[in-house]
Amino acid sequence: TVSADALPTVQVDGVVWDQVVVGGTVYAVGSFSSARPAGAAAGVGESARGNVLAYDIATGELLEWAPVTNGAVNSVDVSxxxxxxxxxxxxxxxxxxxxxxxxxxxxxxxxxxxxxxxxxxxxxxxxxxxxxxxxxxxxxxxxxxxxxxxxxxxxxxxxxxxxxxxxxxxxxxxxxxxxxxxxxxxxxxxxxxxxxxxxxxxxxxxxxxxxxxxxxxxxxxxxxxxxxxxxxxxxxxxxxxxxxxxxxxxxxxxxxxxxxxxxxxxxxxxxxxxxxxxxxxxxxxxxxxxxxxxxxxxxxxxxxxxxxxxxxxxxxxxxxxxxxxxxxxxxxxxxxxxxxxxxxxxxxxxxxxGTNQATWTVEGNDEYVVYGGEFLSVNGTAQQGLVRFARRDIAPNQEGPVDKGGAYPLTASSEQAGRVDLSFSTNWDRDDQTLTYAVYRDADAARSLEDFLALEPVWNQQVASSFWQVSTVEVADEVDPGSTHSYVVVVWDRWGAWTRSEWVRLTAADPEGGAAADVDEGAPAGEQAGEPAGDGLEEEPAGAGADGEDAEAPANRDQIRGGWRENGKRGGF
Incomplete structure (x- = not known):
């Protein structure tokens, strides 16, 4: 498919019923009286349009073409x-x-x-x-x-x-x-x-x-x-x-x-x-x-x-x-x-x-797919009535794993001497089903995906998942008894769009002291718990996979045991 990145597109103040693509121009019709630039709030930068407009499919910008009708236009076609x-x-x-x-x-x-x-x-x-x-x-x-x-x-x-x-x-x-x-x-x-x-x-x-x-x-x-x-x-x-x-x-x-x-x-x-x-x-x-x-x-x-x-x-x-x-x-x-x-x-x-709908029309050409309707935002960003999606090789490909930071928890415990047990759920991505997961220990200085990929992970694996098919991943790490460590899960798609969990810090159990102490599901030393490490949560493609090839994860450590199991349908979906 095309990328799920919602590209900036001219907006309308009503509904778009139909579109037709002619070369690099999209002709859109419906019931609306004005148009405004992408990102502009209602009432800002408005241009009068009488139920008909045209925009550039490559830039999303409004064109000067502006016929006017006195009623809704339901359909459009081209000679x-x-x-x-x-x-x-x-x-x-x-x-x-x-x-x-x-x-x-x-x-x-x-x-x-x-x-x-x-x-x-x-x-x-x-x-x-x-x-x-x-x-x-x-x-x-x-x-x-x-x-x-x-x-x-x-x-x-x-x-x-x-x-x-x-x-x-x-x-x-x-x-x-x-x-x-x-x-x-x-x-x-x-x-x-x-x-x-x-x-x-x-x-x-x-x-x-x-x-x-x-x-x-x-x-x-x-x-x-x-x-x-x-x-x-x-x-x-x-x-x-x-x-x-x-x-x-x-x-x-x-x-x-x-x-x-x-x-x-x-x-x-x-x-x-x-x-x-x-x-x-x-x-x-x-x-x-x-x-x-x-x-x-x-x-x-x-x-x-x-x-x-x-x-x-x-x-x-x-x-x-x-x-x-x-x-x-x-x-x-x-x-x-x-x-x-x-x-x-x-x-x-x-x-x-008044019908509780979002999209009413979809058209496209060999590079873009364009949707129109009465929606108010796309992927959480304000975008009213019109939006473009691009072929993967020309798209920004920044729509990475959806659950981020505090919404993507990592849990850790240590009941056996020198063993840390980690657990987290698979994430999901709007346009990539297979994601790469890696668990890192003591990677406190890493801020970008490129930083993480330069390090050796505790565990890594590719897993296919969707918003309705979420699995639980369990990873065991062997460390010195009584030692203290921080852990994080990093997830990325094949284009390099990525996210990570919050950091978890704990002390591994030792033979004399029993279970672990100091479990801190927050940031490693030097950071405030619950805040991202630097720019680590940005969706910029970086490192392996940024050129569109499958991202390569570092090899597993031989002594690490890891796996994943089905956990049924995600709550709330």
Whole structure:
């Protein structure tokens, strides 16, 4: 996956519903009235924006491009040559000119350009065919250009006239569209239940002329009705992808199906409503509030509820879906299952829409993945509405082990003469599952990871762990009876991002004095207990692993015994 480092990005004062990436520019749309620089508090450095903006994907900085609508923009797409940006939403004015819910603007100047479509109801999706000839529109409308069109329509962009594409989506709303690379198939998603008189809950695959055919995936996944929908669709040469929310339907998660047959190729049966999907080669990123991926071997449900708003999955089946762990959900056991990948940035839920959500949209290119929504912070740093994540080779890679200092305790005891027993839990990292652990004795002068790596550890080992799979590590150190020592655990990922425990100082038991004395779970001599040693808690990559290679830990001492054991699920997760 990309790195979980949340890169500074322009912020908005509302919600971002959709984005499209064109070269090095991201066009973002939604419901907002202003934008401000990354790191700025609300009201500081604000620039007026009317539900539409553009930013540089490499820097995150706001661009001058600034069309204005008088209502929310729900969807955005781009012409095949990248010169025109198409908008769909609830607006009736674009740059001060009457524009009924479907609009177009120049990608450079932002000026309004004609598009030849006006809808009498909300537009939720706009999609341009790969050859650039046709604009598909979906939503809650019943007329386009005063001609009957039930929730989906198509415009010939050369003539700016409606085509004969007019399937009858007979109820609820169309929320998503995707066109096959060859242009011969169109997949439509939403909350509808019937298309051309045929039961098609939430998903229908259409020929280019609008003839409906029930996709095989639709026989497995039902997502229509008043409280269920296919929320987003995407497509590439491998097939079409969808994500759903479900209260009255049967499926929550991500799926991929074949353009030719519509049959299901892979699913991520990951409970929690999902809102957008972005396939990026062998990885699929989702905007969601996932809370239980245990059906595909991922993180389990937890109490109190813990949501992950940017889950990532393999774009291929790695096994079969397991029997459901919750009887309130449909059992998809035996279906081809993706793997839940180790990518866990954390988002603070926003309040703009009143729906307790964070991310609503995800897009990207070959270097970045960009999320949008109504979130207020990412990984604990204030960042409202938009954020970028970079490919590992261009990312700062500073998101290291999460538990730090006093939140990562080391305990020590000595009941046998000359033996010190140490115990600690495994840590976890937002984007690296395998971490290297090392226990050091009397390393009081070490301040950086490079300092520690120059020393010989008491014990070291690589351990794979996640936030829901925490193990207890136990290490025994043999020292002179009655001698006093300080200990610390250092943890780092393969990029050199690191942390350490607090220091523990104790006197080893001796044959005459019995158990250890002077156990001090604080700092070694010369430091205040509970304070980090110098800059030791900084997340700067340093020493081995800083160049992206696996960090090399020093060899174990022969006389040291160490091990780790499973300790069940971490409390609070």
């Amino acid at each position: 095949a040559d990248g010169s025109v940006i198409y908008l769909g939403g609830d607006f009736t004015s674009l740059n001060g000119e009457t524009t009924w819910r479907v609009g177009a603007v120049d990608a450079v100047s932002g000026r309004r350009v004609p598009v030849g479509a006006s809808a009498n109801g909300s537009v939720k999706a706009v999609e341009v065919s790969a050859d650039g000839s046709t604009l598909y529109v979906g939503g809650a409308f019943t007329q386009v250009n005063s001609s009957a069109r039930q929730r989906v329509a198509a415009v010939d962009l050369a003539t700016q006239r409606l085509t004969n594409f007019s399937p009858a989506v007979q109820d609820y709303v169309v929320r998503a569209l995707s066109v096959s690379p060859g242009g011969d198939s169109v997949v439509v998603g939403g909350s509808f239940t019937t298309v051309d008189g045929t039961w098609s809950p939430g998903l229908v695959l259409l020929d280019a002329d609008g003839t409906a055919r029930q996709p095989g995936a639709g026989r497995v996944i039902a997502a229509g009705g008043s409280r269920s929908a296919v929320m987003a669709l995407a497509g590439d040469d491998r097939g079409f992808y969808g994500v759903t929310f479900s209260r009255t339907g049967s499926f929550e998660g991500m799926f991929r199906a074949s353009w030719e047959t519509g049959d299901l190729d892979v699913m991520a049966d990951c409970h929690g409503d999902s809102y957008d999907v972005y396939p990026a080669g062998d990885v699929v990123y989702v905007a969601s509030h996932a809370h239980d991926c245990s059906n595909i071997g991922g993180f389990p449900d937890a109490a109190p509820n813990q949501y992950w708003h940017a889950p990532a999955f393999t774009n291929y089946a790695t096994g079969e879906t397991l029997p459901t762990t919750d009887s309130n959900y449909y059992d998809y056991s035996g279906q081809p299952a993706a793997t839940n990948l180790h990518f866990y940035p954390s988002f603070q839920i926003g309040s703009y829409t």
